[in-house]
Amino acid sequence: MKKGKKILPTKQSDRKTSIITAATSIFAKKGYERTTLKDIAAEVGISKATLYYYYGSKHILFFDIVHKNITDAIEGLNQIVNSSRPTKEKIDLSFRQHFKFYIADYPGPSVMLHEKTNVFPQDLEIRVKNKFREYITLWDNVLKEGVDSGIIRSDLDIKVMRWAAIGMCNWVYKWADLNGRLEFNQISEIFSKLYTEGILAK
Amino acid sequence: MKKGKKILPTKQSDRKTSIITAATSIFAKKGYERTTLKDIAAEVGISKATLYYYYGSKHILFFDIVHKNITDAIEGLNQIVNSSRPTKEKIDLSFRQHFKFYIADYPGPSVMLHEKTNVFPQDLEIRVKNKFREYITLWDNVLKEGVDSGIIRSDLDIKVMRWAAIGMCNWVYKWADLNGRLEFNQISEIFSKLYTEGILAK
Numbered sequence: 303m304k305k306g307k308k309i310l311p312t313k314q315s316d317r318k319t320s321i322i323t324a325a326t327s328i329f330a331k332k333g334y335e336r337t338t339l340k341d342i343a344a345e346v347g348i349s350k351a352t353l354y355y356y357y358g359s360k361h362i363l364f365f366d367i368v369h370k371n372i373t374d375a376i377e378g379l380n381q382i383v384n385s386s387r388p389t390k391e392k393i394d395l396s397f398r399q400h401f402k403f404y405i406a407d408y409p410g411p412s413v414m415l416h417e418k419t420n421v422f423p424q425d426l427e428i429r430v431k432n433k434f435r436e437y438i439t440l441w442d443n444v445l446k447e448g449v450d451s452g453i454i455r456s457d458l459d460i461k462v463m464r465w466a467a468i469g470m471c472n473w474v475y476k477w478a479d480l481n482g483r484l485e486f487n488q489i490s491e492i493f494s495k496l497y498t499e500g501i502l503a504k
Numbered sequence: 505m506k507k508g509k510k511i512l513p514t515k516q517s518d519r520k521t522s523i524i525t526a527a528t529s530i531f532a533k534k535g536y537e538r539t540t541l542k543d544i545a546a547e548v549g550i551s552k553a554t555l556y557y558y559y560g561s562k563h564i565l566f567f568d569i570v571h572k573n574i575t576d577a578i579e580g581l582n583q584i585v586n587s588s589r590p591t592k593e594k595i596d597l598s599f600r601q602h603f604k605f606y607i608a609d610y611p612g613p614s615v616m617l618h619e620k621t622n623v624f625p626q627d628l629e630i631r632v633k634n635k636f637r638e639y640i641t642l643w644d645n646v647l648k649e650g651v652d653s654g655i656i657r658s659d660l661d662i663k664v665m666r667w668a669a670i671g672m673c674n675w676v677y678k679w680a681d682l683n684g685r686l687e688f689n690q691i692s693e694i695f696s697k698l699y700t701e702g703i704l705a706k
Contacts (some may be wrong), residue, residue: 333620335537390704416620418535445703455705459686462694463703465679467671473671484661492664501647501665501704502592503657 314356320346321356322370325363330409334364334417363391364417365426372433375403376440383440389448390498393467397494400471401486412475431500441467467497520558522571532611534659536566536619567628573616574635577605578642585642591650592700595669598646601695602673603688614677644667668697674691689691 324345328337339360343353357363382395404411419430441464448454454463470493478489524546530539541562545555559565584597606613631701643666650656656665672695680691 303686332539334536355615358564414616418618447705452611452705453701458694459690459699462686463673464690466695466698469670469672469675469678470668472678473667473675476674478669485665488661489664490511492660493668495666496660496668497698498702498704500698500700501650501656501660503654 310313317348318356321348321353321363322366326367326410326413329364329413329417334413334421357454361421361423361426364384364413365422365430367410368414368417368419368430370439371407371410372430374407375400376378376433376437379437379440383444388442389451389453392444393448393498394428394491394499396441396491396498397467397471398454398487401474401490404474405480408480410461415472415475438464472498523550523555523558523565524568524694528569528612528615531566531569531615532617536562536615536623537554563625565590565629566615567624567632569612570616570619570621570632571635573609573612574632576609577602577613578635578639580605581639581642581665585646591646591655594646595650595700596644596693596696597693599669599699600674601691603676607682607688610682615622617627617677640666640670649680672699 321342325337325342328341328345332341337360339353339357340350342360346353357366378399379396382392382399385392385394406454416456419427422430442460444461445454445460449456449460474489478486480486523544527539527544530543530547535545539562541555541559542552544562544565545552548555580601581598584594584601585596589597619631625631644662646664647656647665649657651662676691680688682688
């Protein structure tokens with residue numbers, strides 16, 4: 303075998319995983335629009351014809367990336383929100399979970415968060431939107447539980463509180479560096495404290 | 505004159521403004537990558553040759569949009585941060601300012617926040633990055649002033665606090681609707697309270 307030649311997995315599912323991994327990496331670097339199926343085939347080390355056998359179009363590939371990532375995010379958050387932990391601990395863990403997921407699937411989450419999903423045909427766009435709604439609803443559930451039990455203040459709109467948490471977490475893809483000054487668990491701890499207790503000195 | 509025919513401004517600066525406005529609107533709808541100079545010329549109602557006279561390339565046009573928007577954002581924030589108001593009021597006004605700016609220049613800010621600036625040649629990318637840094641530093645200054653005077657807690661990293669504020673504000677372009685359930689000043693008020701006081705009941 304030539305030096306540097308890629309070892310290709312032979313099983314169909316492994317091949318699909320290699321394609322997804324390669325596509326995610328190129329989408330993250332070049333952006334969805336500028337990436338071609340040719341780029342992806344070259345990165346995997348297969349012909350364009352072989353790639354077509356697995357993925358007939360770029361948007362289906364993109365859909366699989368988004369779907370996998372949002373499903374993973376929901377699964378992680380679901381376990382926290384539907385546990386019997388105290389509300390404040392659930393919120394703290396939800397922040398941590400976001401960063402844990404971000405690192406584990408990197409750069410998939412950044413591709414999912416950045417790219418616009420209006421490239422999908424309507425049926426796929428609806429499926430993605432429903433998934434995003436599922437994720438958002440989990441945040442609403444834990445906030446509502448907190449308001450109902452008197453742990454969380456009742457004068458702030460739940461949906462706006464939810465977007466504040468999701469917004470600060472999601473924007474992380476724009477600035478945070480996996481090898482930056484702070485560990486991701488330090489960032490999530492600060493976010494969690496700031497969100498629950500506020501930045502004013504007591 | 506035919507019904508629906510566009511009235512074209514004749515002055516050079518007006519023409520440039522029309523081009524910027526049209527480009528911003530198409531970038532917001534189709535995304536930077538998918539937009540062509542032909543699309544923009546058609547939207548303004550001029551020939552491609554005329555457009556070329558003003559803008560020889562798409563990225564210069566995009567640079568002008570980003571530069572205008574970040575400069576406006578800095579100007580607004582600068583006035584607040586460098587005023588003699590109390591720190592807490594400055595933070596509250598900084599949140600309000602973000603939404604005020606967002607509405608006034610819409611959809612320019614959403615184009616600036618969404619699109620990746622790695623399409624610029626190095627000199628322009630540096631200019632844009634310096635401008636973004638200027639904006640961020642204003643947030644750092646007000647937070648540092650608060651920590652120094654004991655108004656803001658000193659146990660949270662200033663840069664992470666800054667990103668929490670900017671993150672929740674910037675993510676707004678992904679979800680908030682100019683004609684939505686809540687007014688933008690209501691959203692900024694909730695963000696400001698949540699950020700300064702936290703979501704826990706006292």
